Amino acid sequence: MQEALNVADYVDEQKFFCPQEEDIEAELLDDDSIWSSLKGMLKKNKLAAVSLAIIIIVIFMAVFAPWVAPYDPNFQDVENLRFAAPSVQHWLGCDELGRDVFSRLIFGSRVSLVIGLVPTIIAMTIGTVMGLMAGFLGKRVDFVIMRFADIVLAFPSLLLAMVVMYTLGASLINIFIALSIVKWAGTARIVRAQTLSLKEKEFVEAARSVGVKKWTIMTRHILPNCIPNLIVLFSLNIPDSIMSESSLSFLGIGAVPPSTSWGLMVYRGKQYLFNYPWLALAPGVAILIVVLAFNFLGDGVRDALDPYLKD
Amino acid sequence: MAKYIIKRVLISIPVLIGVVFVIFFMLNVVPGDPVTLMMGEHIKPDLIEAFRERMGLDDPFIVQFFNYLKNALQGDFGMSYKLKREVSDLIFQAFPQTVKLTLSAAMVAWLIGIPSGIIAAVKQNTLIDRGFMTFSLMGVSMPVFWAGLLMQYVFAYKLGWLPVTGYKTWQSFIMPSIVLGWSSAGTIARLTRSNLLEIMKNDFIRTARAKGLRETTVVVGHALKNAMLPVVTMMAIQVSSLLGGAVMTESIFGIPGLGRVAVSAIGDRDMPLLQGTIIFTTMLIIAGNLIADLMYSVLDPRIRCE
Numbered sequence: 001m002q003e004a005l006n007v008a009d010y011v012d013e014q015k016f017f018c019p020q021e022e023d024i025e026a027e028l029l030d031d032d033s034i035w036s037s038l039k040g041m042l043k044k045n046k047l048a049a050v051s052l053a054i055i056i057i058v059i060f061m062a063v064f065a066p067w068v069a070p071y072d073p074n075f076q077d078v079e080n081l082r083f084a085a086p087s088v089q090h091w092l093g094c095d096e097l098g099r100d101v102f103s104r105l106i107f108g109s110r111v112s113l114v115i116g117l118v119p120t121i122i123a124m125t126i127g128t129v130m131g132l133m134a135g136f137l138g139k140r141v142d143f144v145i146m147r148f149a150d151i152v153l154a155f156p157s158l159l160l161a162m163v164v165m166y167t168l169g170a171s172l173i174n175i176f177i178a179l180s181i182v183k184w185a186g187t188a189r190i191v192r193a194q195t196l197s198l199k200e201k202e203f204v205e206a207a208r209s210v211g212v213k214k215w216t217i218m219t220r221h222i223l224p225n226c227i228p229n230l231i232v233l234f235s236l237n238i239p240d241s242i243m244s245e246s247s248l249s250f251l252g253i254g255a256v257p258p259s260t261s262w263g264l265m266v267y268r269g270k271q272y273l274f275n276y277p278w279l280a281l282a283p284g285v286a287i288l289i290v291v292l293a294f295n296f297l298g299d300g301v302r303d304a305l306d307p308y309l310k311d
Numbered sequence: 312m313a314k315y316i317i318k319r320v321l322i323s324i325p326v327l328i329g330v331v332f333v334i335f336f337m338l339n340v341v342p343g344d345p346v347t348l349m350m351g352e353h354i355k356p357d358l359i360e361a362f363r364e365r366m367g368l369d370d371p372f373i374v375q376f377f378n379y380l381k382n383a384l385q386g387d388f389g390m391s392y393k394l395k396r397e398v399s400d401l402i403f404q405a406f407p408q409t410v411k412l413t414l415s416a417a418m419v420a421w422l423i424g425i426p427s428g429i430i431a432a433v434k435q436n437t438l439i440d441r442g443f444m445t446f447s448l449m450g451v452s453m454p455v456f457w458a459g460l461l462m463q464y465v466f467a468y469k470l471g472w473l474p475v476t477g478y479k480t481w482q483s484f485i486m487p488s489i490v491l492g493w494s495s496a497g498t499i500a501r502l503t504r505s506n507l508l509e510i511m512k513n514d515f516i517r518t519a520r521a522k523g524l525r526e527t528t529v530v531v532g533h534a535l536k537n538a539m540l541p542v543v544t545m546m547a548i549q550v551s552s553l554l555g556g557a558v559m560t561e562s563i564f565g566i567p568g569l570g571r572v573a574v575s576a577i578g579d580r581d582m583p584l585l586q587g588t589i590i591f592t593t594m595l596i597i598a599g600n601l602i603a604d605l606m607y608s609v610l611d612p613r614i615r616c617e
Contacts, residue, residue: 047441147329150326150329151326151329154330154596154597155330155589156551156592156596158555158556158558159555159558159589162573162574162577162589163338164337166585167338246454246456247454247456251559263454270456270460273460273468280457281457281461284457284460287454288449288452291453291454
């Protein structure tokens with residue numbers, strides 16, 4: 001009887017310490033703590049706050065371009081406004097076809113921002129899935145995925161993007177594809193490293209021990225803990241994509257008319273650089289401001305979400 | 312050490328083969344017959360057939376790939392469609408210009424990046440720190456082509472101090488080196504700053520200060536030595552990435568280096584030339600990364616143990 005009681009106690013004790021789904025859920029990262037860290041960072045880091053304000057203004061201008069732009073970006077007045085210098089009517093002057101540069105800059109922000117966002121989202125989604133699988137499943141899956149990543153990372157990114165654009169032809173969709181191919185590997189490597197360290201943690205072992213499926217562990221237990229790093233990567237990848245697009249457009253293998261991107265505007269403006277410098281300089285300043293704002297914000301986000309830096 | 316070197320070299324081999332395969336595959340699925348591109352459209356069909364057979368273009372894809380790989384490893388990248396010359400000759404003709412540009416840009420990056428990082432770390436959280444870091448970050452955030460145009464406008468056109476384009480005099484390399492080097496200086500400055508700040512927290516720095524050493528001796532003699540370890544590796548990696556970045560710079564400043572050759576090959580749809588220049592550049596970068604890794608393991612024995 002005594003022995004039976006002891007066994008029952010033992011079983012109860014095991015049950016007590018055996019983690020249940022709800023206990024494991026408690027280990028997940030608290031979303032509120034991410035937001036409060038970011039809010040705190042914006043209060044302390046004025047440069048990041050100003051950068052965020054600039055980004056919001058640019059996004060607002062891009063979304064409401066038809067209402068914000070003073071003129072139709074494609075309206076041409078070659079006779080009267082060809083190469084018109086900056087003035088009160090045309091703040092940044094007019095181009096070789098008499099089109100208002102400021103209006104084209106506002107509409108161009110749409111392409112540049114979309115190219116900043118879409119390939120970044122695609123590349124980071126692919127990279128995250130690949131990184132999770134490589135890190136968590138290990139063995140052959142890890143070997144195959146990481147060798148692919150090594151190959152992609154061995155290329156200078158602009159050269160690889162150039163080859164993809166050469167193969168597929170110049171268009172907006174192909175820029176998405178080219179930049180996604182170039183950028184997924186960086187995310188995969190970072191997510192893999194983090195997955196390798198997280199999968200040794202007690203809460204993942206606990207989830208395994210109660211029979212939670214691999215896919216669920218990856219998506220519900222490991223992925224949420226990668227989110228701070230992914231947010232930092234996201235904020236730093238956007239300016240990188242904007243720069244890559246502008247470089248491709250400058251080489252004549254990126255955005256194609258009639259769509260207007262800032263890189264394409266610099267490309268067209270460079271032939272008139274010495275006589276009408278505003279045509280090439282204005283879109284360059286726009287790229288500089290937006291990329292700088294994203295980089296300052298990205299640095300701030302990293303400082304706020306990186307526990308090592310916080311210490 | 313020898314075991315570590317052999318292991319690192321062996322890891323690079325599949326990556327190298329993968330690189331050649333990716334480029335070969337992508338450029339061989341491009342629409343358009345290479346023979347027509349090379350010989351023009353009005354050639355007799357039997358001539359085209361004979362040429363295809365001689366060039367091995369009728370072989371299965373995988374056979375063509377292994378033939379290309381075998382030849383590429385021996386330095387034979389095929390014949391340029393447009394220029395009708397050996398691709399390897401064109402590469403070796405362009406390579407010295409790229410080396411000149413890359414090394415001078417690397418010097419600029421180190422000369423700007425390392426002092427900026429040190430000063431920013433020593434003056435942490437002051438206006439000087441913010442100023443230096445903003446200057447470095449501007450280099451990273453400014454498109455290389457735009458910085459190039461800006462410099463051409465100011466220093467060549469307005470002030471007349473430097474030539475707009477060219478490559479024959481050392482003055483021609485000043486603007487391209489600054490433009491390309493500035494873009495890397497930001498990365499080096501940030502890494503130097505963060506490593507130095509990290510090292511300055513250590514006990515041995517406190518001890519050095521407690522001994523009454525001057526702050527300059529503490530920073531330069533004690534902290535900097537330890538902080539420079541990752542920076543040295545980064546400098547080697549930066550040389551590799553500068554090789555890639557040279558594409559834009561060479562195009563703007565009219566330097567006939569590898570990058571410009573690649574861009575012209577795209578314009579001319581000259582597939583063997585594009586293929587050869589990109590594979591050659593990537594091979595250099597893989598070699599550069601390998602040297603960086605080995606340098607790191609020489610400087611820090613812990614890496615070898617891992």
